[in-house]
Amino acid sequence: MGADIFQSPVVVITALSLAAVLVVMVYTLTCWRQRNMMYFAFLTIAVSVNVLGYYLEVTSTTLEAAIVACKVAYVGAPLTGILLFMFSLDYSDRIKLNGVIRVILFAIAPVFTLAVLLYPESTIFYQDLVFSTEGLTPHLIVTPGLLYYPCLIYASAFTVLAFVNLMIAFFRQKDYEGTIIFIVAICFPLLVLFYTTVFGLVDGWNPQRSSMAVSVVLLTIYLVRYKQAEWQSKGRGLVVQDMNDAFILLDTKGMVIDRNLSAEAYFPELKGRQRLRLADIWEFPPENYTSYAVHQIDMQREGTVRNLKVTTSPLVANGKTTGTLVVINDDTVNNQLIQELTRMARIDELTGLNNRATFFHDASLSFELARRQNEEKGCALMMDIDFFKNVNDTFGHASGDEVLAYMGSLLRSRFRRTDICGRYGGEELSVWMPATSLAGSLQVAEEIRAAVEEKVFQHDNSYFGVTISIGIACISQADTGDFEDLLKKADDALYEAKETGRNRICTYTCETTPRIWNE
Numbered sequence: 001m002g003a004d005i006f007q008s009p010v011v012v013i014t015a016l017s018l019a020a021v022l023v024v025m026v027y028t029l030t031c032w033r034q035r036n037m038m039y040f041a042f043l044t045i046a047v048s049v050n051v052l053g054y055y056l057e058v059t060s061t062t063l064e065a066a067i068v069a070c071k072v073a074y075v076g077a078p079l080t081g082i083l084l085f086m087f088s089l090d091y092s093d094r095i096k097l098n099g100v101i102r103v104i105l106f107a108i109a110p111v112f113t114l115a116v117l118l119y120p121e122s123t124i125f126y127q128d129l130v131f132s133t134e135g136l137t138p139h140l141i142v143t144p145g146l147l148y149y150p151c152l153i154y155a156s157a158f159t160v161l162a163f164v165n166l167m168i169a170f171f172r173q174k175d176y177e178g179t180i181i182f183i184v185a186i187c188f189p190l191l192v193l194f195y196t197t198v199f200g201l202v203d204g205w206n207p208q209r210s211s212m213a214v215s216v217v218l219l220t221i222y223l224v225r226y227k228q229a230e231w232q233s234k235g236r237g238l239v240v241q242d243m244n245d246a247f248i249l250l251d252t253k254g255m256v257i258d259r260n261l262s263a264e265a266y267f268p269e270l271k272g273r274q275r276l277r278l279a280d281i282w283e284f285p286p287e288n289y290t291s292y293a294v295h296q297i298d299m300q301r302e303g304t305v306r307n308l309k310v311t312t313s314p315l316v317a318n319g320k321t322t323g324t325l326v327v328i329n330d331d332t333v334n335n336q337l338i339q340e341l342t343r344m345a346r347i348d349e350l351t352g353l354n355n356r357a358t359f360f361h362d363a364s365l366s367f368e369l370a371r372r373q374n375e376e377k378g379c380a381l382m383m384d385i386d387f388f389k390n391v392n393d394t395f396g397h398a399s400g401d402e403v404l405a406y407m408g409s410l411l412r413s414r415f416r417r418t419d420i421c422g423r424y425g426g427e428e429l430s431v432w433m434p435a436t437s438l439a440g441s442l443q444v445a446e447e448i449r450a451a452v453e454e455k456v457f458q459h460d461n462s463y464f465g466v467t468i469s470i471g472i473a474c475i476s477q478a479d480t481g482d483f484e485d486l487l488k489k490a491d492d493a494l495y496e497a498k499e500t501g502r503n504r505i506c507t508y509t510c511e512t513t514p515r516i517w518n519e
Contacts, residue, residue, distance in 0.1 A: 135204025359422025
């Protein structure tokens with residue numbers, strides 16, 4: 001009798017179905033982390049366990065063996081419908097279910113599995129099981145219990161919903177390659193389900209188990225052949241899916257056909273979406289997809305600005321462009337480092353003002369622009385802290401640094417954004433004020449001088465103050481050649497201010513000795 005069982009066509013069909021779905025299961029497990037593949041991978045496991053249990057049933061010779069086989073099958077059977085449905089949701093992107101609802105839907109399946117495992121101690125799922133060898137194959141004849149039909153409805157309803165959802169998604173897309181494979185994968189198990197629901201088993205054989213295996217195998221072939229599943233290989237998962245850089249694959253129309261987890265982190269809109277145009281969620285010129293290029297782009301997400309390096313590389317096969325690879329690197333840290341190094345190269349660390357080289361460069365450019373535009377307004381200021389050496393000698397260099405830091409903060413707060421301030425050297429500070437009259441520069445200079453005179457510094461239990469002398473030279477008052485010449489005339493005025501008593505402002509004129517403004 002055992003030999004006759006293994007010669008049965010049902011056993012052969014079931015064995016082949018089991019072998020095929022096991023191969024598919026191994027493949028899908030290598031790429032389960034790939035977008036939309038997690039539920040499908042678990043589906044192949046559930047179908048494999050279901051078919052394995054049925055194979056053990058149709059090769060059983062005793063009731064006890066058949067009951068064990070049935071229990072094995074029901075480890076996976078209740079899960080097939082819900083897993084297929086969840087896969088269809090991710091594939092079609094038509095309906096979004098939050099995590100709580102998904103957990104609730106999945107939580108139902110273990111109840112049915114547990115009810116079967118408790119037989120015969122509990123008859124809530126099966127009231128009775130009888131083993132029969134009549135018909136095409138050995139099989140169990142069941143007397144349904146309280147949970148039998150709810151389980152049947154649970155699995156069948158979600159299976160039907162999943163196939164309908166997949167069919168709708170397929171015909172909504174613009175690419176219909178692989179139609180025959182896809183249609184057979186969907187329709188074949190639906191027809192078998194309809195037949196067995198209306199007419200029952202085929203002389204003791206339940207073809208639903210093999211039909212689900214066939215469906216899963218065909219869907220896998222479709223995904224591999226027509227849905228870029230070559231990217232879903234084990235190597236792709238290790239190299240692309242887990243890399244820190246964002247990876248986005250586009251077709252010739254700019255539609256996203258693949259991406260990794262990092263891409264979804266940059267663009268949450270990509271999660272679970274199919275056939276989405278990248279330009280619809282990201283302000284990136286479509287023409288930049290068509291050629292190799294490297295772009296630097298600032299993107300603000302959740303209040304944080306990221307500096308991105310975007311590389312676009314067309315994919316060419318046989319002289320024809322087949323798509324575009326977009327790789328996004330987060331260059332924020334590198335850019336911040338470059339900016340900091342640039343700042344350190346330009347800024348005097350103690351005062352926060354431009355260093356001498358940067359001041360001359362920027363102020364000279366501004367000065368030349370004013371001269372080209374025949375601008376008759378613009379003033380250069382030279383400032384010097386009076387008796388600064390005495391501060392260092394009396395109170396120490398730390399106090400001297402405090403005075404310089406205060407001067408830098410004062411100048412940054414009192415001058416306009418268009419004014420250029422710098423540390424000329426030591427305790428000397430310089431300012432270029434474009435589009436400023438003599439009266440305007442005098443007003444600001446007096447504010448600076450008065451603020452310094454009023455400032456009180458503390459060293460231990462001692463208090464001290466400082467004063468500054470300021471020299472001013474303006475384009476309208478001085479016959480100047482270049483900015484360096486104008487700054488020298490401001491320095492001459494500064495010298496006069498220091499020679500005539502300090503803590504004062506002096507301006508330069510061509511006709512007379514520099515004029516003292518606040519004796």
